[in-house]
Amino acid sequence: MRLYFDNAFLRELPGDPASGPGLRQVHGAAWSRVEPTPVAAPRLVAHAAEVADMLALAADDVASPDFAAVFGGNALLAGMDPWAANYGGHQFGHWAGQLGDGRAISLGEALTADGARHELQLKGAGPTPYSRSADGRAVMRSSIREFICSEAMHHLGVPTTRALSLVSTGEAVVRDMFYDGHPRPEPGAVVCRVAPSFIRFGTFELPASRGDVDLLRALAEFCVWRDFPWLLGEHAGRPLGHLQLEHLFDEALFAAWFREVCERTARLVGHWMRVGFVHGVLNTDNMSILGLTIDYGPYGWIDDYDPDWTPNTTDAQHRRYRYGWQPRVAHWNLARLAQALSPLFADAAPLQAGLDAYAATWAECERDNACAKLGLEGGEDVDLALMRDLQALMHRAGADMTNCFRALADIDLDAPQPSLDPLRAAFYDQRRLAEHAPALEDWLARYAARCRADGLPHEARVARMRAASPRYVPRNYLAQQAIDRAAAGDEAGIHELLDVLRDPYGEQPGREAFAALRPDWALDRAGCSMLSCSS
Structure with missing residues (x-):
């Protein structure tokens, strides 16, 4: 199993002088070195063959015991240099200070032959300096949900992080699912998430909140250079240090970057609204700078149409993250990002222009969704x-x-x-x-x-409608059925559901049960209608 790593995030940005998982406030640094904590018995439960192909991993690589060892957190490949990222965020509308990767550890940035960059990140791989009072682990039920939904969203055409693998740990993790004083041990698991970048809005908010303009600028320059190289035009591909010495990162470049972030975010929300996805916890630390769906926690899928529905029990009272509010919450989050980036601008006009671009792009997406779904x-x-x-x-x-x-x-x-x-x-x-x-x-x-x-001719109208409105989505009750089967020792349900969701717009004769209405038993069932941030 060979992967080539170029860990630019570590090479180009300042890091934490301390290493290891000890809890601490980390100043002046974008990351902390920390290795995954080994588990008792890593075993591959499922993998996404498309993601393995994307990484040029052969079937023999995936079948090897080494694969489960690496992506369960027990071993490292040459070139891997694990870290946890440092960031802050607004949670439920309030500034929460330093947050960081509390149960996610990035293994490295893999480069493939086509020049693409893929950051490999283990979720549930043990404590980091940002775990606060948590153990850094993840349970099987939440890991199945993340694994399935990551891939389902990709096949639905929604920008998203991907999921390479789902590995059971052979260890129990104690969780109080609804924070109601009833903790219990559950099987543990690790998901390997894959994305070009896991930088999020909160990455920039933290140094801004501390008045660390040097780190803020370094992060912005790095993000443009690595994740938005097309904005550099003829200078794309040149070493970051050379570009910095030539002062190419000016206000106009940052303005173009922020505008693209705003437009990508609007298009992302447009896709969520089109397919009926509710993120459930749209804090600024859960918003990708690349406009990807990121951090699958208490998400949900609209069954009976209700714009006021939220799947998150933590949000049940105020419903800040309800389905119908996602466009305005994304705008609010972008305004927080604009506030964080303001030290890089002489005045607010370019940032306001970016926010205006969000509003215009979202309005366009809403109109396009209406036309497509109505044919x-x-x-x-x-x-x-x-x-x-x-x-x-x-x-x-x-x-x-x-x-x-x-x-x-x-x-x-x-x-x-x-x-x-x-x-x-x-x-x-x-x-x-x-x-x-x-x-x-x-x-x-x-x-x-x-x-x-x-x-519009009938055939064209129907094709347009069916391309915009899926037949199969990862409804909460379908995921819960796969979770229940896995808990009983039958993991085939994970593979069956994933296979159906590979073709969400097709009719798939014989699989109509996967498109059925939510059954009555799922209306008030934990995991189907009620989810928490530990789900």
């Missing part, structure tokens, strides 16, 4: 109003978001009065549907008229 070519304001009216009816009548949008493509729009029949199976309560049926039929009549005015 329209237009993009007019009427299309957005049509979508919002449908969403309001879906909420009142209790429609399943995924199945309702999927079934919408089956409506006969040439009928004098389009029938609700193709949609009926997408509603959870037929009595509620009957109550709102007249309003839904009125909407269908308006929709049919709009489609006729649009002029």
Whole structure:
């Protein structure tokens, strides 16, 4: 098993003079060296073959006991130089100070033959200087959820970190899932996460909060150089030190960088809203500078359409991170990033321009989502109003978001009065549907008229709708079923679910059960509707 490492994050940025997992406040440094804590019996439970291929790892590499040893935290390959990153963040709207990688340890930055950079990071590999009162470990249930969702999001076309492997540790981890005084031992696991960069908004917030402008500037220059090299134009690929000596990192370059971060974030949120994903804990330390979905914790998938739903029990009272608020929370988080970066600018105008670009890009994404999911070519304001009216009816009548949008493509729009029949199976309560049926039929009549005015051929309209609205998503109850089977000794459910989610937009005859409505037993079941940050 060969991987070539170029650990630029360690080479180019200042580090913690101390090493090891002892808890401490780390000043003037972007990282701390710390090695994974070995586990009793690492065993590969599952891996994503696509990610292994991306890293040029052969099937024999994955099958080797060395693979589980390395990606379970018991061994290192040549060139690996593990570290935990130092960052802060706003959590639930309040500044939380230093946070850092509390249960994530990066092994190194692997370079592949195509020149791509892939940071390999173990989640659940033991304590770091940033673990606070935690043990740095992860349980199997949360690790299965992260492993499955990371790959599902990729196949859905949503920007995301990836998951290479899921390794059981052979050790128990004690967790109080709902922080209610009932801890219990659970099987431990380690997920290997893969991304070009794990830098997040909070990476810049921490030095800014401490008045450490030198580190703030170093981080910004490094991030542009490594993660946004196209912004350097003809200077891309040159050594960072040379570019710094030539003072190429000026305000205009930082402004272009911030604008791209804002636009990427808007497009990311647009994808979340399109597929019905709720992150659940959109703190600034969980926002990727590259516009990736990062840190899968108490996430959830909309079943019955409810813009006020949050899967996070910690957020149950205020619902800050509810589905419908994700666009505004992302904007708020970007404003915190702008505040952190302000020492690099003479005035706020370029930063405000970036925030304005977020608003414009999100508005464009919202219009595009409406057109795609409704099968329209237009993009007019009427299309957005049509979508919002449908969403309001879906909420009142209790429609399943995924199945309702999927079934919408089956409506006969040439009928004098389009029938609700193709949609009926997408509603959870037929009595509620009957109550709102007249309003839904009125909407269908308006929709049919709009489609006729649009002029998009039937086949093109259906293809457009099905490309935007998945048939299969990793619903919470599906993940919980895989978790329950694994707990009973049957890990095949993990592989079956992952295989279905590799083709989320296809019909997949024989697998219709994976597209079924949320069953009644899952409505109040832990892991299906109720999740915490330790889930």
